[in-house]
Amino acid sequence: MTRKFRVAVIGAGIAARHLTGFKWNADLFEVPVLCSLDEERGRRLCDEYGIPEYVQDVETLFARDDIDIIDICTPPHSHFDLSRRALEAGKHVICEKPLFGSVADVDAMAEIVRATGKTIMPIFQYRYGMGLQKLKRLTELGITGRAFLTTIETHWWRSPDYFAVDWRGKWKTELGGGLLGHAIHAHDMLNYIHGPCDAVFAYGATLNNPIETEDTMALAVRMKNGSLAALSMTLNSHEEISRLRFCFENVTVESILEPYTMGRDPWRFIAKDEAQQKVVDAALAEMEKTEDGYTRQFELFHHALLEGGAPPVTLQDARNSLELVTAAYHSDRTGMPTPMPIAADHPLYRSWLPELG
Template identity: 75%
Template sequence: MTEKLRVGIVGAGIAQRHLTGYKWNSELFDVKVLCSLDEERGKPACEEFGIPEYTQDIETLFARDDLDIIDVCTPPDSHFEFSKRAIEAGKHVICEKPLFGSIAEVDEMMEIVSKTDRKFMPIFQYRYGTGLQKLKRLIELGLTGKPFLTTIETHWWRGPDYYAVPWRGKWATELGGGLLGHAIHAHDMLNYVHGACAEVFSHGATLVNDIEVEDTSTLSVRMKNGSLAALSMTLGSRKEISRLRFCFHDLVAESILEPYTMGRDPWTFTAGTPEHQAKIDAALADYEVKEDGYTRQFELFHAAITGNTEPPVTLQDARNSLELVTAAYHSQRTGERTPLPIQAQHPLYRSWLP
């Protein structure tokens, strides 16, 4: 019989997408309690998803012995404290993006987790779209050839209504702008496909809304594998799209344009010759389609906990994504190319907040 893992969720906003993921994995997880200060969203979520208990007291979650996982879905400035306390209370942790407010906090959490037998999984659910997974499969089979260039566009719209939520648009509580909170999923896909970045040059600006943080950015990136990438982000695009395009020696992979599920099918994979196209088509014909998004990431996390293996998304993965953000902010402020990795001596290691 499959072991059900017992979950306590903190937050009632993005948490509702997590709850859908748990619902589709009902044989693997039992969500026992939802903790939120927002009763107007928290209580209806409990009713909709059949959660037996609602509370506004997070202290009770850390003290409970009937929870295996605490899932942190709160605003970014509270992620580190809640995650740290959950690990120290003997719970496994799932934490939404953006993970923390500095590389130093990621490194500290790595140290904390390393002294326990607990698992920590940051959220990067876009990785599990079928289109992106097909590209990963072609890379594993050696059918892509040498990588040359990646272009990623995160062009969305966010107006004043979005920033009416008090914690948004402020360095102290959102920790960053569109580069951190919106484009981070697409940029994680860059690391997921190609590995870590080696150098970043970036421009950033606040052009769309009257907020503290950036809402438009461009990044020029050199990857450690030798390929190049050009990334752009704006929250001022009246036509919302997300586009990923990967150019390899033997094929080009292109995502759909849907802004919030760009990892999903149908992607296109175009080879350089009819003969190679036939190999690609044959490889993809054998691809076994699985669940995607949160549903798949949670399914894999269950397997990691019960099988005592590495989580599907690791703290190092989150570090790679936050290194890209840190390097971009440093480049924007200094006008210089910024090498990676970001180590303890870097001026933004402990915080990129201005």
């Protein structure tokens, strides 16, 4: 019989999507308890997903010996402390994006993981859309050839009502603007396909919303693999789209435009000629269809815990993502290109918050 891991969920917002992922993996996970400061929302989720226990005191979760995993679905500024306490209490951790508020926090968490022997998995569920997985497979097989250019558009709409939630739009609680909290998934997909970034030049602005953080940003990126990327993010697009376009030596690949599931099929794979198209089509035809999103990421996490391997999304993946954010904020403020990786001597290594950086 497959082992079921018992999960305590903290939060009652994005937690609903996590609970759907656990529900679709009911043979792998069970959720006996949910913790939320918002009792109305928390109890509603317990009723909807059949969770037997609701608590408000997070301390009770760390002390329990019947919990294997703590799933953190809280505002960003609380992620590091909750993750640390959960790991030190002997639990594995799942944590929503953005993982932490600095590259230094990621490096500190890596030390905590080594000391406790437990596993932390950041959330980047967009990776598991079948369209992106097809591209990943082509790169693994060497079919794409050299990478040339990637363009990524994260053009969404966020009204003042969205920012009426007290922790949003503020540096100290949301930790960043649209670059960090919204475009982070698409930018992780860039790293997922091409590996880490090498340097970035960025312009950011707050053009429409009465917030502290940026609502629009444009980045020019050089990748370690030699290719280039142009990334744009705005929360001021009345027509919401997400679009990823990858230009390789042998094939050009383009995502769908659906803003929140752009990793899913049907993606377009246009080879350079008829013979190469047959190679591409044959490789894609051999792929097994899997679940996507949280469902797939949680399934792979279960496998990693059983086998003792690395989780499907690692701290290094989160570091790559937060290095891009750090470099972009630094470039915007200095007017200069910023190289990566971000090391301990970088002025924004410990924080990119304007008042602390």
